[in-house]
Amino acid sequence: MIELRNVHKAFGQNEVLKGINLKVNKGEVAVILGPSGSGKTTLLRCINFLETADDGELIIGDSKVNFRNAARKEILAVRRRTAMVFQNYNLFNNMNALENVMEGLVTGRKFPIEKAREIASQALDKVGLKDKYNAYPLQLSGGQQQRVGIARAIALNPDVILFDEPTSALDPELVGEVLAVMQAVAKEGITMIVVTHEMSFAMDIAQHIIFMDGGNIVEEGTPKEIFTNPKENRTKQFLERILPRWNYTI
């Protein structure tokens, strides 16, 4: 279980998160929707401490961290319970696929090399890259790179994996392979928080939809609640824009 309490974050005068309260249950797939600039990325980055929120609390499993006075050790501990899949993959350019996946295990968590290699190769097999262990990032297609990114995250066996628009940098024909991998990960019961504009993924895979706008969570609920019966006007407007034919298909 992961919980955020009253999370605030501002960049200078620009208040980006205005008191976020959010609870995602263990094994749940939560999708965050919202217009560009609504603070989705910032929220994920705060959970991973790539940004330090100005105020609020983060609870992951049995550990609780206050953003105001998080010690370096606590930050590292939270990071080791979370993993992130980046929009532009951010694979380590100086390492091949296998080394990319092993790095967090070996250097971060001090796993023995052999053990790490075993876990890493299983993760790569899972994302369908059995034959790409030795490929360097620049030798891989975008879709393959992102699958390595996902393997890198699942190998860490984190309490939650954060996905920030994992398919939006991909050519359209490569989106499918990544979504398929994400679906497989979801089936394994790993907690996921996903920012995406792929509505099919949100409708079919997620159990929990969160709609953000202007730094607030405007509305949340099950896909059915949000997609068929949104309560808030802003949600309706957003869905109408992003699913222009949605009204007709249902």
Added chain:
Amino acid sequence: MGSLFDIRLVFEYFPTIISRFHITLLIVVVAIGVGLLLGLFIALARMYKIPILNQLSIVYVSFIRGTPLIVQLFIIYYGFPLLLDEIGIDVTQWEKLYFVLIAYGLNNAAFMSEIIRSAISSVAVGQHEAAYSVGLSRWQTLRRIILPQAFLTAFPVFGTRVVTTFESTSLAFTLGILDMIGQAQAIGSRTYHELEGYVVLAIIFIAVSMILEKIFIYAEKRLILNRR
């Protein structure tokens, strides 16, 4: 002989030393001017692969880049008179400064040609093709499309080169030129208080190179703004 360092002497030497600044400036200006002209010539010879000139340029640039400036200074100083003597020009009356100017100019030309060449080759191939496709000639393409774009790429590197040239003038005194360093040395050998002179020099060199850098950064910003 007394103490090693006397701060009052720094102030005392300062006007005497900076009074030779114009020599330094002259070397920089000539070096950059000659360097730009000759450098452009070398760059074009290499880009358009003009026979003989191309090969000569390659060797020339490699030699200048691969040997110390001091060595070049002295080779010009001792070698140029011999060379000119062959064609009947007597240079025994020439001032040493002329040789220094020639040496710095020739030295800079090699570096400038490299800057120009890499800037021109950094302009995308598509730009050439686009220009040819609308019917511009090779020269028109160069002048209207390529050089203006290359200029922007080259500008910051050019700025670095000017600063480097300024710092390299610190070697002109080895030929006996009475520039700022020559002056400081002269004071030093007269009074045995060399350190104060060096401190004055350090201050001047730091100040001028920082000012030059600021000017070029400012100019670069303006250039980019004007582009929009």
Added chain:
Amino acid sequence: MIFDFQYVVTSFTTAIHYIPATLALSLIPLFLGIIFGTMIAVCRRFRIKFVAPLADIAIPVMKGIPLVLYLFIMNFLIFKPFDMLAQYYAWADIIRYMDKLYIGIIAISIYAIVIISETMRSALMSVGKGQYEACYSVGLTRWQALWRVILPQSLPVAIPVLGNNLIGLIKGSSVVYLITVLDVMNGALTTAQINYRFLEAYIAAAFIYWGICLLTEWLFTVWENHTKKYQMRIDKHNLRKEVL
């Protein structure tokens, strides 16, 4: 006096014996420059307290001082005190006649640290923010990220510039003849002191420096290609080439 190639050969054969001195005057500073220059650059990149703001001021200031001034100042600071002591103590006199090579090495090293710290700084900056974030996201600490990911990726960017830096040091080291250190330059001139064939001596020196620099350039190209094997599409223009 007519130019005589024979004297170039004479000078050349004398001067090559001093190649080790010239190499010591450039390779030791390169080594120290890489160690301390990288440390300074890393401190600036990570904004380490006190060190980073200090370096922000000191490095640009020190960059403005020409090498020959470092040499004169170090020569003065190291040498003059002994010179004065020698008036009173006989042992100090020994220092006066000692090889001044070490003064050259110290002066050039200071210069090299300044220059190379700037090289390493731009090399570090060529590694994008995303790489740091990816490191943190898999639970690496700052130093682990630096050691495992950032430095290995900076190296291929730094190598060609370091090659240029080294060539600059090799050429720049020739100024030590001004404080009577026997390097290639001074070695070539020893013959000219006797036969007054200065032009030939300088040409001999030029050939040796040229050879060393070409060799250096080639070695660094090989090294660069070796480290770059995984970055086939690295952008060559993302670092301003400091042409020395």
